[in-house]
Amino acid sequence: MTRADFLKTLGVAALASGASSGKRPNVLFIAVDDLRPELGIYGAGHVHSPRIDALGRSGTVFTHAYCQQAVCNPSRASLMTGLRPDTLRVWNLQTDFRKTKPEAVTVTQAFMAAGYHAVSIGKIFHNVLPDPASWSEPEMHLEGYPFDPDAVYRSDDDTVWIEHRKEQLKAAGEEKRHIDPYGQWYLKSAATEGPDVPDNAYYDGAQTDAAIRKLGELKARKQPFFFGVGYYRPHLPFNAPKKYWDLYDRASLPLSPNPFLPKNAPPMAANMNRELRGYRDFANVPTPHEGSVSEAEARRLRHGYFACVSYVDAQIGRLLDELDRLGIADNTIVVLWGDHGWKLGDHNGWGKMTNYEIDTRVPLIVRAPGMRGGQVCQRMVELVDLYPTLCELAGIARRPELEGTSVVPLLREPKRPWKPAVFSQFLRDGIWVAPDGVVYMGYSIRTEQYRYVEWFRWQDKVQVATELYDLRRDPLENVSLKDAHELRKKLALQLHAGWRAASRTL
Numbered sequence: 425m426t427r428a429d430f431l432k433t434l435g436v437a438a439l440a441s442g443a444s445s446g447k448r449p450n451v452l453f454i455a456v457d458d459l460r461p462e463l464g465i466y467g468a469g470h471v472h473s474p475r476i477d478a479l480g481r482s483g484t485v486f487t488h489a490y491c492q493q494a495v496c497n498p499s500r501a502s503l504m505t506g507l508r509p510d511t512l513r514v515w516n517l518q519t520d521f522r523k524t525k526p527e528a529v530t531v532t533q534a535f536m537a538a539g540y541h542a543v544s545i546g547k548i549f550h551n552v553l554p555d556p557a558s559w560s561e562p563e564m565h566l567e568g569y570p571f572d573p574d575a576v577y578r579s580d581d582d583t584v585w586i587e588h589r590k591e592q593l594k595a596a597g598e599e600k601r602h603i604d605p606y607g608q609w610y611l612k613s614a615a616t617e618g619p620d621v622p623d624n625a626y627y628d629g630a631q632t633d634a635a636i637r638k639l640g641e642l643k644a645r646k647q648p649f650f651f652g653v654g655y656y657r658p659h660l661p662f663n664a665p666k667k668y669w670d671l672y673d674r675a676s677l678p679l680s681p682n683p684f685l686p687k688n689a690p691p692m693a694a695n696m697n698r699e700l701r702g703y704r705d706f707a708n709v710p711t712p713h714e715g716s717v718s719e720a721e722a723r724r725l726r727h728g729y730f731a732c733v734s735y736v737d738a739q740i741g742r743l744l745d746e747l748d749r750l751g752i753a754d755n756t757i758v759v760l761w762g763d764h765g766w767k768l769g770d771h772n773g774w775g776k777m778t779n780y781e782i783d784t785r786v787p788l789i790v791r792a793p794g795m796r797g798g799q800v801c802q803r804m805v806e807l808v809d810l811y812p813t814l815c816e817l818a819g820i821a822r823r824p825e826l827e828g829t830s831v832v833p834l835l836r837e838p839k840r841p842w843k844p845a846v847f848s849q850f851l852r853d854g855i856w857v858a859p860d861g862v863v864y865m866g867y868s869i870r871t872e873q874y875r876y877v878e879w880f881r882w883q884d885k886v887q888v889a890t891e892l893y894d895l896r897r898d899p900l901e902n903v904s905l906k907d908a909h910e911l912r913k914k915l916a917l918q919l920h921a922g923w924r925a926a927s928r929t930l
Contacts, residue, residue, distance in 0.1 A: 448648040449793050449818055450756040451535070452747065455548055455654040456736055457496065457574075458776065459762030461487070461787040463733070470678060472671045472734045475741030476789070479760060483791030484799040484835050490846045490870060491807050494764040494776040494783035495856075497550035499807065503761070504530045504549060504558070506811030506826035508847070508923065515851035515865075520553050529823060530558040531811040535650045538820045543638065546631050546654030564638065566630055571604035573627040574656045575612045577663065582613040585704070589613075615703035616728035617663040623738065626663060628655050632739040636746045643750050648818075653743060655736045658766070661703060662728025664735035671734050674727045679719070680769035681900060685712055686780075688904040690889035692858035692879055693866065695767075695777040700725075712772040713859055722769050729768055755793055757817050761807060762786040770900075777856055779868040779877050779891075780901050784848040792817050792835060801838035804846045804870065805831050829927050845871045845918055845926045853882065864888070869919040875901060876915035890916075 463473040465480035466487065492502040493509050501514045501521045505528045509515055513524040521528060532542040545564035549555050551572050554563055569576065577583055589611055593599045604610050623629030635653050642649040657664060685694055694712045701709050709717055717725070740760070747753040765783045767773040776783045786807065791797065808828035815822055816830045833840060848870070853863040863882040868875060877891040892912055893901040905911075918925070 447755055448539075450642075450648055450752060451540075451650040451814060451818065452743065452756055452758045453548070453650065453652040453814075454740060454743070454758070454760045455500075455546070455652065456740075456760070456762050456787075457547055457654070457656050457659040458764070458766040459658060459733065459736075459787055460765045460768075460782070461489075461762070461785060463787060465789075466787065470672075471730055473737045475737045475744065476760065476787075479740070479744060479758065479791060480789050482797040483758065483789050484795065484797075484801055484838060486788040486790070486805050486831075486834075487800060487802050488804045488846075489761075489786050489788035489807065490784045490804065490848055491762075491764045491786050492847070493849055493851075494778060495850070496547075496763055497553060499763040500549050501553075503763075503807040503810055504532070504555075506531065506808060506823070506828055508808060508827050509849060511827060515849075516854055516856075517550065517552075518854070522555065522557075530555065531814060532558045532650055532652070534811075534815060534820055534823060535818065536560055538818070539648065540650045540818075541642065541645060541647050542650040542652075543642070544652035544654065545635055545638065546628075546652075547656055548652040548654045564631075564634060565606070566627065566634060568608075569627055569630075570608035570610045571606050572610055574659045575610065575661055576627055577613050577617055577661075578621050578625050579617050579619040582617055585613050586611050612661065612703050614705045615661050615700065616705075616724055617661060618666045618669040618728070618731065620666040623665055623735070625665065626657075626735075628657050628736055628739050629665075631655075632742050635743060639743070639746050639750060639752075643752055655739065657736045658729050658732035660699060662725065662732050664728070664731045668731040668735040668738070669727065672727055672730055674723050677723060677726055677730065679722055679726070680767075682902050683716060683722075683769045683772050684902075685772055686891075686893075686902055686904055688906055689891055690879060691860065692852050692862075692864045692889070693778060693780075693877070693891060694771060695773050695775050696856060696859075697774050698855055699775040699777075709774070711859065716772055717769070717774070725774065726768050729766070757793065757814065758789075758791040759810065759814070760787065760789040761810065762788075763807075777850060777852075779848055779850050779866050779875075781870070781875065781895070781899075782901075784868070784870070790831070790835060795835045799835075799838050801831075801834050803834055803838070803840075803842035804844075804872070805829075805834070805842075806846045827923060829930065841930075843926045843929055845869050847919075847923050847926075851882065867919060869915060870895075871915070871918070874911070874915060876912065876919060878916070878919060 462468045465477040812830040879889040892905040
């Protein structure tokens, strides 16, 4: 089969403006797990993020970017396939999109078919559901790290505790449940750690060392590349070298401005803090409906989160410096994205997994050859938009099944009119069930002024609750409006019309 025939089978065609050029742009695709848009470039003066801020000043910062579902696997699967969660039938951490949508063509497969060499290291897809078909070579893995390398500990207290826990599990005959496909133990200890160690003592620093070496190899190939680098921090546990903790004064860090559940919100709208309870020092943390962590605990967690943000910021800076050193920055598209937000005491919660602004809004920065830098775009965009955007920037024809909208017009004209709404959803199932133990799906529409959510009982699809927030008057979504019946009807019609109707306005 010829290359042209192969492209035809995938429905991928190279546009004359890109593929026929001898200087097709590379792509550096940087994913950051659990990253809120609480960064210097987004106006958060208390956060030390100089390298991400510099990237933002050289590209376009999207202030209103939203994920399709605020948990890792559905968000990443949606972004990588350009399809929304209901199309993929991926709503939880366990579902492999290759089983529910085997014909899906990922963004990297589209680039590979157009002549790109695609490689990755770290967390691009959900870490326990990788996709070998999406890469030109096996995903890079660092020897000595577990398959899911977020819970890596270096302090004496934690490493001693983990060794003791291993012996307990061995004695109980339960060790197999905690050993991954690479033969490494996966155990969680404390929720925070800050030993005086070098950056590469933790996975994100070590993978940056490997990524820098890989960039040199990719340049030497003299073939356009798509390089995905996925960072685990600031995902729990909040473990980072001491120097990043030292950037902050814990006592002066701001606490959440709304450490309480939204008024009039249904119980299934809040998450259960289950993620935080997986750590030994927070094993008894209450649900948001039952109680709160102490102020000292809240300060420690927020301190740890921001330390991890600064740690990852430094690693991203090293990657960008290497692009400059290799002389390929001017011909490389750089995309920095977070897969979803994360509550730091907001709505009395710790974690993601809701339809609220704090969980669905994400950081997104795009720097592309030929596009102006130093731009801020306040138009609403979605992570599902990245697939068609990258294809257009690289001169690869858009696949017909994609469910996002290329934001290239916004890179050229950030203030131009754009789609009037974005869409997110959350399935509260499995270990994330609501307080009453029932499974619910919540569908959300976010317009410039409002967020409207409809909750359905999953087994019979009966609507059981709604939420309505006026984000101009109540940007933190603290009060769900009880009345406003005509407005509810209007937003319900928009929600049910869905993303296609919103996109037709462009």
